[in-house]
Amino acid sequence: MAPKFGTSGLRGLVTELTDALVTDYTRAFISACPQGEAVHVGWDLRPSSPAIAETVIAAIRAAGLTAIREGALPTPALALASMGAGNSAIMITGSHIPADRNGLKFYVPHGEIAKEDEAAILDRLGRDQPATEKPGSEIPGTDSAARYIARYVDGFGADALAGLRIGVYQHSSVARDILVTAVEAMGATAVPLARSDVFIPVDTEAVDPETRKTLQGWCTEHGLDAVISTDGDADRPMLSDETGTLIPGDVLGALTARLLGARILCTPVSANTMVDAMPEFDSIHRTKIGSPFVIAAMEAARDADPAAKVVGYEPNGGFLLGFTTTGPAGPIAPLATRDCLLPIVAPLVAAKQAGTALSGLVAQLPARFTAADRVAEVPTDRSRAFIDRLADDPAARAEFFSDFAPVEQIDRTDGLRLTFPSGEIVHLRPSGNAPECRCYAEASTPERAQALVARYLAALRTELA
Template identity: 45%
Template sequence: MTQTVSIADLMSLSGVTFGTSGARGLVSAMTDRICFAYTCGFLQHLENIGQFAPGSHVAIAGDLRPSSSRIMAACAAAIHHKGGHVDFCGFVPSPAVAAYGFARGIASLMVTGSHIPDDRNGIKFNRNDGEVLKSDELGIRAQNITLPDLFDDEDMLGEPTPLGPLIDVATAYVARYVDAFGTEALRGLRLGIYEHSAVGRDILVRLVEQLGGEAYRLGRSETFIPVDTEAVRPEDQALARQWTSELNLDAILSTDGDSDRPLLADESGTWIRGDILGILCARALGIKAVATPVSCNSAAELSGLFDTVSRTRIGSPFVIEAMNNLINAGQVTVCGYEANGGFLLGAEVRLENTRLSALPTRDAVLPILAALVDARRQDVSLSMLQRQLPARYTFSERLQNYPTAQSRALIAHLEAGSEAEILARLTATFGGIAGEVDGIDLTDGLRIHFAGGDIIHLRPSGNAPELRCYTESDTSERSVANNAKALEVVRDLVIG
């Protein structure tokens, strides 16, 4: 017996909703029926806008979480149900499967929960020509789906759907960067690869070796590790310092779980902040128009490197929308980057003897390689490369297991009333940390500007029950200290 269901209703009932990077939820809630329905909703939306029809191919890949294979099979079953063909790309980075789809003008999806713990997972959808935007999310949410009678009492498929023969997309992804930078680009560099459970760990090793560097494999894990590039774990900070010292490394390369967000440590084992890495990459590529979320380091403007810096809400769909606006306004070299380090190349760029085509989805490889190549070209260390930028330092941390409803209630309380009332309340709440508040920015969450130049930014996470806190100051130590103090204030704050 078939059943017609609304995607909007399923999102409400299951708790598997759209965040900043696709549909995310608890693995226990991401049943085969839910994943099947969401994939059908995605394909129906594409059909409505002329990007899918029976007979079309759809590429699938996944990360290394235990639940990813099952969810990929459920998504594949939905593609077959809608008359499509599955291009099974295996377990590869999100940007690798996206690049494969963009090059062929077909839709793609990546089963990944990115950096969050493996009790959660997600599905990241890509159109034929780019990531899904917020308008596409609304289109998917609006779909009504007729589900076939394939699911048992626990909403699981009885028989897993074969994914088909493996298509090699990794080779083309590696070649993209070897062709761009050349086989001598990393010659002489001793580079550690912090592998952990990142799906792109072997690709990073291949890239380093094919670009002439010396690769050292470090910290490989067969158990999933939730590496968050915006809030690096203390143990990962300690490991990086230990490895660089013991092995005399020039840098350590790593990524998050689906390898679309970079981690790059300098020669001292200090992880470079993602928003600084974005600036370094854009400078190395000669880009003049940048789109970046409001949470990212203000050194982008203070450096004078860019003709235009367009500030957005947090999330790659907003960055892509801003990049498209810059391109439509006539900007020739355009990129976007996020606080997590993910870099989006909006338009083709010319390098010394080659060109690098656009890849308008979050990518970890390009910012890592661009910074390393630029440092080697200048014959400076990565720490010296960073010191070429204005001295502004950002830091981010989060309160975990902090319900989204509680986060929203907190923000609503802090920003209630007239402007004078808001500034007075914020000064009373956070003045002991950073002094008098002289302005706020409500682009995404609550970004508080203090008269002395410090910034505290509070925002509910779009992916998990967490409250994010971003801080910026003129020293790294002050930014870190302000962050800890702000989270302590929030933790103790009684609302109501």
């Protein structure tokens, strides 16, 4: 499959991310978008990332700009560094997808690229770029990881997690050492687990049963209060409770928003609807799936009210803070990109403040449960054609969803999301950045939500084979 570009960046097989293609996209980004005085460059731990980074840095310098070599660094830490300096950034990462694929994420000085930036970059691809008389320089990044950690230690305090034993599933996350340092700096005892020299693609929305069982075993073996981790580039969190049961990303988002005093939530249509029943929030804005759409909704809320206490989050757990809030120890400034550490720390702190385990904190929320998984290696056009047929053809839809009574509500904001008279929800959607067809479900028990996903994943595999 040829590399694909969108607001989530460029993604493709490593064999197809040639030096010429990477250079072309880098130069197009530089030509099309504001850059500030330099471009910060970071990368994840997949084997192909350092070499791609060298190509990106060479292209930046050839354009006459300064390249700031940040090295292996979480995406939110890179964004924090570049935005704090008023500069742009390029992250080399394939996020949660396998190591045979990689990509580029682009940041302008105020945050992630938007749809208009995407269009401008595509318009400049393949063009001859102006020659530069003098190549730009290259300088190292300074203390970007330390500043990222300090953001949370300063906001929550050096004893925020005191007394907790926290397992850190390190695998090949670029944040694996940062997670250990951060929780220890907030008073916890960190227990590093399963560090890997081989890249492991971790999708925080679709954690496999074997990993879930492993988390449970670790909690019992080590007497843990939680296990934490991230995806490959660390813009998506993973957090389990003291039993090793994973807490979904949209639940982490709701808990984090509540602790931080947010009043307006911007979240994709696929996120858990329990927030509709939570009195702490004044309004919930549902968007298409993807952080650019969440960011656009947050910006609209701030345009309507510059003092709006607005946040965004996704079911994958990525959390975006849109206002300056006050943590237990100090202020926490906005960060308009998906972050992993805030939705890990905030629920742990909230549970500690409530004098309960994480499972007890989650049990107090409205009883709505989600599940998600995907059929991999399915061309996007095939998934989209099938889902469009279900949406447009009532007979096909009734046959595919024959377990249910007639649909009560159809939502086509992003894919096909169906609400049934029972209150249960099934949502089908082609992935925007990988050859996958995703299935989401929501029900009144976690077992029922998982059963719905299993049922319709099996049906999707039959239809899309």
